[in-house]
Amino acid sequence: MSFQERKKKIVSAVNEAGSLSVFQLSEKLSMSPATIRRDLGDISDEGLLIRTHGGAMKVDDPVLTSFTGKSGSNENNKEAIGKLAAAFVQDGDIIFLDCGSTVFKMCRHLKNRNRLKVITNSLPVLAELFDAPGISINLIGGEFDKQRQAVHGERAVQHIDQYHAQKAFIGVDGLSAEKGLTAHSELEATITSAFVRNANEIFLLCDSSKIGKDSYIRFGSLAMIHKLITDKDLDNQINAAFREKGLEVVKG
Amino acid sequence: MSFQERKKKIVSAVNEAGSLSVFQLSEKLSMSPATIRRDLGDISDEGLLIRTHGGAMKVDDPVLTSFTGKSGSNENNKEAIGKLAAAFVQDGDIIFLDCGSTVFKMCRHLKNRNRLKVITNSLPVLAELFDAPGISINLIGGEFDKQRQAVHGERAVQHIDQYHAQKAFIGVDGLSAEKGLTAHSELEATITSAFVRNANEIFLLCDSSKIGKDSYIRFGSLAMIHKLITDKDLDNQINAAFREKGLEVVKG
DNA sequence: CTAAATTTGATCAAAAATAATCAAATATGA
DNA sequence: TCATATTTGATTATTTTTGATCAAATTTAG
Structure with missing residues (x-):
């Protein structure tokens, strides 16, 4: 399973659950905690979720959505x-x-x-x-x-x-x-x-x-x-x- | 439970109740009073609630109500x-x-x-x-x-x-x-x-x-x-x- | 106003989680 | 095919978090 696949699964799993621990994700995706941590680091760098100690939680942006940049090509x-x-x-x-x-x-x-x-x-x-x-x-x-x-x-x-x-x-x-x-x-x-x-x-x-x-x-x-x-x-x-x-x- | 998760729970609990004591929060979240105090300190630093002796109360004019700011009193x-x-x-x-x-x-x-x-x-x-x-x-x-x-x-x-x-x-x-x-x-x-x-x-x-x-x-x-x-x-x-x-x- | 009670912040040690490192496994490409 | 690069998982040292303890500060009661 590639990082891109995992990334999607991680993001959607976290968004569904609200928050998940590294170990829960590790088990759910059959990957080592080290890998999950690396993934979470990368994903949170992109702002798709919020890294916490022990896991990650979904990002809820109730705010400012009107001004956030439109995503386009490339x-x-x-x-x-x-x-x-x-x-x-x-x-x-x-x-x-x-x-x-x-x-x-x-x-x-x-x-x-x-x-x-x-x-x-x-x-x-x-x-x-x-x-x-x-x-x-x-x-x-x-x-x-x-x-x-x-x-x-x-x-x-x-x-x-x-x-x-x-x-x-x-x-x-x-x-x-x-x-x-x-x-x-x-x-x-x-x-x-x-x-x-x-x-x-x-x-x-x-x-x-x-x-x-x-x-x-x-x-x-x-x-x-x-x-x-x-x-x-x-x-x-x-x-x-x-x-x-x-x-x-x-x-x- | 990470600080980020607790923070959200604390803020919403305090906003709902108007004000809560350290011990009420400690019990509600199953965390020690020491941790709750630290959390309250951090959260009030961000202006999301007001620290009081013994607990915290919600801030009347929520600082970060986004740009479409919904206002408080009157x-x-x-x-x-x-x-x-x-x-x-x-x-x-x-x-x-x-x-x-x-x-x-x-x-x-x-x-x-x-x-x-x-x-x-x-x-x-x-x-x-x-x-x-x-x-x-x-x-x-x-x-x-x-x-x-x-x-x-x-x-x-x-x-x-x-x-x-x-x-x-x-x-x-x-x-x-x-x-x-x-x-x-x-x-x-x-x-x-x-x-x-x-x-x-x-x-x-x-x-x-x-x-x-x-x-x-x-x-x-x-x-x-x-x-x-x-x-x-x-x-x-x-x-x-x-x-x-x-x-x-x-x-x- | 003074004294008692409560709350707090600081400090510390234990526990948990992490980042860094490295070797093995896998994929990539010439 | 072989060499090279990337990804993964284990190990270890470091960092972060937590709860307990205690002196100082604040509030409350008399």
Whole structure:
């Protein structure tokens, strides 16, 4: 039985029972407690259940479901990218978090950081992180865009320009060695540009499906980016092309 | 049974009973009093209940009631006030909406307005109104306060000062003819003051339980207010005193 | 106000659970 | 096929949790 099979069984068993111990699961699935523990660790990292001492309980999110990110394409790869990216965030950091589903995936892996300051225009990010005890959030003000569930516009850019962060985690709609960073919305492009010019280190989170494709607004070059964080499916030739241009690529 | 499970049981038991002693909980959950005390300490640190000598009681204003916050005391009166206040909002208006449970109650009655512009620092307000087709929202930026689920601070005040609205709908923690408007948080007081100085017409929403009582920060006089919107239980003498001072009172 | 009773928080040792490590088993791929 | 990588289960050291004890703090009663 593979991990993926077990994962589904574990999640549904825990959801049904409310909570189960490692030993109950171990018996139910005929697996050793060590394996169950590993599984539970992985699953709770994804937020599908809550790890407890001795077992796990189901996650009941009575809250905030209206703002939690919509799940779309390339779910697993985005999840992996989020986890990778989160590893670059340390306690005490001040970071910009863009709106966008891949950046949103980072959040769940940031919840136990301490003294972390997050500056964001994304409501899903806020909803995910606002109750984390070690994180304080600075919300960017301006016009609220209901499509993107984020704040945009002139006022938002002004707001960002008044801050400086050590690291910025951003997303794009297209990325290629030739055209650089592209977006399909002027609003998003201006916000992302503002993040870039006010942070020391820029991390671009971009799953392989967007790489090699261009959207219609060009708003930045590869030179702006310090690290590209992407997934295991990135084409090797493209990867080589990026590296040749001096871009550091982190591949899941 | 893990702490996480107990925590849920304790919180719901205390919320149901209103208050419980350490020993009642100890017996109910078959745990030693020492463990219950530790749990209560942790839980009250999160603000999910209030620690008392000998036990714990439920928190009146549940901190984490999600963004769609259902509020606590005087529910019906607040609901009525909200409806009354909403009647003063017309299509095409630009309005400030404060954070606070009474102002939040207005929102439900605003959803079908057209060309309405709402400027707010309250996440519950945003959550309630963001999908209304006729309403555009300007979110005030700044430090996010997880307790109040709203944005506060210096930056937020600057933001507000860049806008002007026809009407402001605000709340207070205490109101009396003698001391005027009072609040129990500096943060809230400065935000409310900013709304007041940048709007033409100020509507104060305040249920009768807060009238005649003073909180500890005085931040405004009755003269600032154009209309007080309150409930049917307002004492007639106090009502008369307000009117004598030139305050227009709308009573439910 | 003082004294008795109760409650608490701190400390400690035992028990339980975990993470880390390693070797065997299994799967993967050239 | 063989070599390599991944997954699993056992072992062990570490961490977490728990209940008991006791001095200090708080409440209650006189």
